[in-house]
Every structure is written in C-alpha cells, then in structure tokens.
Amino acid sequence: MELHILEHRLQVASVAKESIPLFTYGLIKLAFLSSKTRCKFFSLTETPEDYTIIVDEEGFLELPSSEHLSVADATWLALNVVSGGGSFSSSQPIGVTKIAKSVIAPLADQNISVFMLSTYQTDFILVRERDLPFVTHTLSSEFTILRVVNGETVAAENLGITNGFVKPKLVQRPVIHPLSSPSNRFCVTSLDPDTLPAVATLLMDVMFYSNGVKDPMATGDDCGHIRFFSFSLIEGYISLVMDVQTQQRFPSNLLFTSASGELWKMVRIGGQPLGFGPRREHQWCHQCPEGQPSREALEGPLLLLPAAARAQP
Template sequence: PALHLLPLELRIASIGKDDLPSFTYPLLQMTLGLLGQQSSCRQNHFFSFTETKNDYSLILDNELFKELIQFPGSEALQVAPESWRPLTIEVGAFGSLTGISKLVASVIGPLADEGVSVFCLSTNQEDYVMVKEKDLYKAMTCLHPCFKLLAELEQDVQLIENFSHDNVPNQIKNDLNYIELPSPRSITHPFTCTASKFHVCSILPSTLPSIAQPLLQLMFYNTRSDDVFLSLSIISDDISMVLDARDIDKFPEDSVYSSEAYWKVITIGDGPLGFDECGIVAQVAAPLAQADISTYYICTFYNDHTLVPEGSVTKALQLLNKYLMSSKV
C-alpha cells in the first residue's frame, strides 16, 4: 500500500439554499477557471461542490477558500472550524470491491478505532480521506505499517511530510501484515434512500466548451426540487460528477464518460452530523464491504451520502437496517 498526503489544506463550508445568488459569480469564475486551466496549474487545487436538499456543500483548498470569502455576502457562508488534509491510499485490489468499500479494512476501520474523525469524498477515479490537521500524525502512524515503523524508529514528523515509498527499507515493505475486514458495528444514525438514480461520471477537460453551459446551468440554476443531489469535484486531472440520470441528456454525447450503471444515494443522518464524531463512515461502509457491495462515499457539511449500485440497493438497505441501533431489541 502507498499513502499519499496531498500538500493541500482544505476548508469545508456550506451555502444555504437561498444564499446561492451571492456566491454564483465567484463560484462560476472558480469553476470555469479551474476547468480551463492547464492541468499543471490545476494541480494545486481542490474544489468540490455538492448540492443536497439541505445546502450547497463545498470542500476547497485554502487559496480558493480565501478567494471566496473576499466577496461581499460571504458572511452567509457557514464554515467548519478546522482545516483538513486529504490522503489518498493505494491498497491494490481488495476482491472485486471498489470505492470506499476497498478502504474499509486498511483505512476507514483503523482510523475509526483510533478515534480519528474523517471526511470522505469519492470521485470516479479516487477516494479522498480527509483528516483534521491536528489528527494528521496520529492518522498517518495508525494507517501505514511503514509509517508506524519509521515513526517509531525516527520519531520524526518531518519524515512523514517527505515520505516516499522508495525510501522505505525493503524489510519493512515485506512486513506489511495481512488485513481483515473489521466486523460490523452498530449504526448510530438513521438513513434514507430516494427513488432517483444517478450516474458517476468523469469529465474530460478537452470537452469543456461543450459541457460548460449544461454544467453551470445544473450547478447554479437547477430547477429540480425533488431528491436533488449533484456533485462536481475538480482535483487535479480528476474531474468527476455525480449526476441525476434524468440530466445526462443535457450533456453532448461523448462529453462525459460514465459506465452505463446506475447508482442510488443513501443519505445518513437526520440532523447535522458535525465534524468531530468518528466511526460513521466505518459503521456504514463495513457491512456493505463485507457483502461485496461497492460504494462511493460523499460527506457533505450536514450529512453523509453513500452511493451503491442500483442492483444492490435493496440488499444494502436490508444490511444497514440490520445494524441500525434503534431497530435492535
């Protein structure tokens, strides 16, 4: 396994449903700017925009965040108190699992056990696991057997910042232990699933001229009022979108790439989940991983959302219900 710490500080924010007009201009500029840039410039940025029925939820790198709060009207922005650091983890194949399910055994479970709160964002290509800046050292040492050993040997935080897999002595590389799925834990927050179906798509930057208009229309002038869920992430060359299946026709053919498959969104939490509680992702993802169900996972300012293949949603809900705390006698 290789663990990458992206050199970015992230802020999590929320725009109220009625406040979007004050932010349309800066967000529009930001989106177009990022999509139009050479990929080398985009590399230092992290932009994620998710519309849910409660709000518009943002994850931005510090630079974009500062840009946004310079605009008049930005007092309306709600901001999570701490900054977060994104990690990506290559774990190789874990059976046929994809998405966050693949990370349950090696990352999500261990972090929850250590009491580290996470914030997750899956894209079509990658799963970003964010931890608070202040939990970084704890997270890194608990995650990576290499890190653990190196940290014990050197007691040096700098080493972690400058980590490269090539620096790891071979005997440590060979020492990576076999990992097992953690056993499912009780689910503490209720969940719901709407009727809508979604696509998880990638956007090729070269198709920008043809997708800009429908994309911006959906982001800023969405007329859908039922079951709304739309997510756009621009992270280096990883440009990904979760799109209501009814909206795919708004994009020219071949401009967005998605597997034909449909996904359903299960929303976790009937009130704000906050930023300090740990183990929510683990509670939901572990039983799904155990049942071989692939999942995408998108945390937003108020709630968590897990996407499961349409064909597995009945089974997924059954499993989650089985572990839901209040349903236990």
C-alpha cells in the first residue's frame, strides 16, 4: 500500500450556528464559484453544535477575519492511502477499517492527533504539519510513502527521525465516551460539478437556512433526529452526506447513488466535541462498511454505519 502526502495545507475551523451569516459570502464563493478562487480543498459540515470548515490556505483567505471563527492552532496536511498508485480519483481506495488499524491506531499509540474526513470518493487522514516527521517514521515500515509535488507523485524525502520511538505494548483501548444513534438515515452521494448550478439555490438553502425534516420512520427508542449535512469540493470532486429527507429534496437524476440504495446510520461518540487531544480520532464522516467498528475507531465524534448493520459497543 502507498501513503500519499498531498499538497494541500489545511486550516480547520468552527463557526457557531448563530454566527454563520457572517461567513456565508465566502462559503458560497468557495462552494459554488470555485473557478473564481484558487481553492482546491474545501469541506463544510453542519452538526447539531456548529459548522466545521476544512479549507486550504488559498480558500481560507476567502473567509473574513473574525472573533467568531475558531481556528485550530496548526496547519494540517492531508494523507491518502491508496492501492495501485495514482491519484485519489483513479486509485483503488482502502476501506476505513483498514485505515483505522494500519494508520490511525499506530499514530494514536505515538500520541499523534488525527482528523479524518471521508467523502464519496475517498478517505483523507489529516495530521498536523509539525507532526509529519513522526507520522512518516511511524508508518514507514507498513507503507511506501510518497509526496505529491506540483501534481507529480515522488518519493518522500527522509525527514531524519531516528530516535524517540518505543513500540508500545498492545493493550485494549476502552470505550470511554457514551454512544448514541440518532434516528436519521444517511446517504453518501455526489453529483457532477457541471450540474451544480441547477441545484445551487437548493444547496444554499440546505447548507445555511433549512433546519431539516424529521424522519417519519423514527421510533421512540433512539436519540431522535439531529441536524447533519456535509458538503465537500476537493480537487474538483463533490461529495455530499445528508439524511434521506434532505436527499428527497434533490432531483433524483442528479445525485450519484449506489444501485442498492444503501443507507447509513450514525453513531455519535460523546455528548460534545472531543477536540484534538492525543489518542483521539476526530471524524465527521467515518464509514465502516463491515458494520463492526473497532474500538480504536470509536474515539471520534461521528461514525456512519450501514443502516442494516447493528453496531456492538
């Protein structure tokens, strides 16, 4: 397997719900007028608590400076695990369960914080730029590590880390945060960027103005309906994560969906954001196709599972 260090230098920020009107101009430009910017990596996620923005340095310049924009105190780099080489759009992606075992867990054992973003196309592992030497040293025995430079994939240089690592003993990580599952059923989908103008008004309403509709199939045995929507535009590819009620507002012929119509359930970890502390994976859209999440994978805020699967905490 190959681990690609992508060119994007990213900022991770959050905005309170009541403050989002201050940023809609820049966010709309990043989402719908990308040809007018130099941004190549943009993701906006609405959760019940706030909006999370992941954006490269060029896109970050489109956002106003404001005390209402909380920015993580680090620059983040995006890593991509692929099989067979090539770009993330043409290579065979590696499942998230494998990523959790082969990438996230070893980094957690070295107290290296990780932020994971899954899209319709692939999965990105975000690490702090200052941690990159330790990341490559930790993973070099399992991966061929390559770096994308000016669009070309080249061998990553030796970053000179030789000391300070002790292989940790294998211990079981307890689940220390409560788990809950909202009633929503979610789909992970995409659309052709050429059709974006046809649904731009609807997308803006969903992203900034709509409070969502409760799932009529919800029962009294769950945690109720929550508000969650994610839009990503990364290297020209669009990814959307939404519940089925929101999906029904879109023309059915525009969204890319699986032939099986597979839906996902969400597992929320903890009742509040867990932050970026060591041994902690911060994941907004973490898919686990096998339906049996590892305990290492249950240390981030949100996890998506197939709706037909029943997660075992």
